Amino acid sequence: MTALAKKTSTKRRLLLASDRSDQSSELASILQSVSEVDTISTSDIPDVPAGHFAGIVVDINLRSAESVQRVRNKLRTEAYSSMPRLFVLADALHHGSMQAWALGATDTISRPLNAEGILQRIRAAFPDNDGYDATDRGKTLNTGVAAAHKVMVKIFEKLPAGAPLTLNDIVEAENKILKAIKHSSLREWLTTVGCHHTASYRHCLFVTGFAVAFAQHLGMREDDQRRLARAALLHDVGKAFISVDLLDKPGKLTDEEMNEIRKHPRLGYDALAGQGGFPPEMLDVVLHHHEFLDGTGYPDGLRDDQISDIVRLTTIVDIHAALVENRAYRLPFTHAKAFMVMEQMGGKLDQHLLQAFRPVAMGSSY
Structure with a gap:
């Protein structure tokens, strides 16, 4: 198999960081239809991610000062500085959106989750190698x-x-x-x-x-x-x-x-x-x-x-x-x-x- 063919068959890989294990399973299943997904708790976000990730999806309580600070400390490191990041909002309220952008969001999605809409945003926010156009x-x-x-x-x-x-x-x-x-x-x-x-x-x-x-x-x-x-x-x-x-x-x-x-x-x-x-x-x-x-x-x-x-x-x-x-x-x-x-x-x-x-x-x- 050629290098190009290998690249063509490779799915994007995403890191899903969540402190909402009871709610993130639905999101993970949606993401898995277009991505490989590594799901971890926010406390387990590594200082340096193992392998190449197209981006990180963060699903946290944006009203929790503890959760926000934990994620901020991780994402401000050099390893994450250029990584696209999508935040999940519990709703469309202004406060959560402001917190997400303050944490460096490149895009946001809101609950209730809409599978088709999420997949469109994922494809737009994160590069992938599926259907890679080499020209x-x-x-x-x-x-x-x-x-x-x-x-x-x-x-x-x-x-x-x-x-x-x-x-x-x-x-x-x-x-x-x-x-x-x-x-x-x-x-x-x-x-x-x-x-x-x-x-x-x-x-x-x-x-x-x-x-x-x-x-x-x-x-x-x-x-x-x-x-x-x-x-x-x-x-x-x-x-x-x-x-x-x-x-x-x-x-x-x-x-x-x-x-x-x-x-x-x-x-x-x-x-x-x-x-x-x-x-x-x-x-x-x-x-x-x-x-x-x-x-x-x-x-x-x-x-x-x-x-x-x-x-x-x-x-x-x-x-x-x-x-x-x-x-x-x-x-x-x-x-x-x-x-x-x-x-x-x-x-x-x-x-x-x-x-x-x-x-x-x-x-x-x-």
């Missing part, structure tokens, strides 16, 4: 998606918990994203992203893929491609401050709920402007990506020349991404139908820019 193309794509996902975690999980988001966080990801889409394809990016990630993550990653592919199609300079990648990654940052139950509500929103959703551009702008360090054009996209040329958008009712080119482009890819995504309240539109709907929006969108987007939209079916 540079495949590795580049996976690296780009992972880098973008890392930014989403910082936006939607860590930022609301008080952890700062910096421009460097975005810059670190952009090279890998640009390279992934350039050396694979927009279709492959959308397919990979569409297989997992929560709804808010998936939307931002779809928008990023469309924005970068559109910029590359237009022949923009690499600096401009970077600007668009940054703007797309950040455009919905304000949704981090909106209730997940509201964002993912299956069904029509009430007027009151819609007004709450429409606060997200201002919330995102205020958060980033307050931290400082973000270029004005990125803040412009965050605040104005729901503005329309005819003045019917929000939050400021801008018109025509008041709306910058980078905002016009982001608005187009944002709408297209939303239409072709699978939502709880409707099936996804085909790319052709989505584009037709956008054409029918007439003077709300920059129709010259929209027509330039046509080859990107029509060539991205997955």
